[in-house]
Amino acid sequence: MTNQATPPNDHQPDDASTQPYLRRIRSFVLREGRLTKGQQLALENHWSGYGVDYQPALLDLDLLFGRSAPRVLEIGFGMGKSLVAMAKAAPAQDFIGIEVHKPGVGACLSEAVAQGVNNLKVFEHDAVEVLAEMIPEQSLDTVQLFFPDPWHKKRHHKRRIVQPDFVQALRSKLKIGGVFHMATDWENYAEHMLEVMQAAEGFQNLSADNTYVERPEHRPLTKFEQRGQRLGHGVWDLMFKRIS
16 A cells, blocks of 8 residues: 655755756655566456556546446555455446556456456556546545555655645545545554544545544455454544535
8 A cells, every 4th residue: 555656855855846856755665576476477468458557648437447337446455455355346336446566466466367356447556646647527436545654754744645635636536425435554644634634625524423434344354454453453444525
């Protein structure tokens, strides 16, 4: 659940107008592990069926999937096992996954083929750019962000992907009534997400007490999460509906 290139040095200013050659702050670091043989074969053999190449042009999602259906987009799907499980469990919906780490993309393709899933498309690219350039306005029913990099050091909090500007950019891609679903195992990040979302224009918290929700059944319980539960670690789910 991470995104793509090494961020600029903390001691450099972030103002792109004064530093024209600096990239904008990234919410992720590219930790590119070595591909296994299986992952490499999956990319070579199945990218044409599942993969979508990045280009700065809006997609026709009905054409992409060959039908009109509810659409779920997941940002940072890791190795893809949970995403594939969700797609298999909901064949009437279409799923879009975005991940920058090639081994994870390869693993996701391999799992999708093994499970016979055909309602899934995958990007290997920066989610912020895919959302901005390729996803049409009001085309998504759900956006999922599960266990993103928490950037736990305070000086790195500005790199957390859940920030006001990102939330508003994402909001325009959701249909009215669409849901932004987040989950994290870092309590401080959960508090940060809650603060940002409570202040975000156009969203309503689906929690009865305006805080967190119970994990919904459609979000699979990962091995990582199960291990954390055994160790007494918490997990916080947040679900906010677009209302305007």
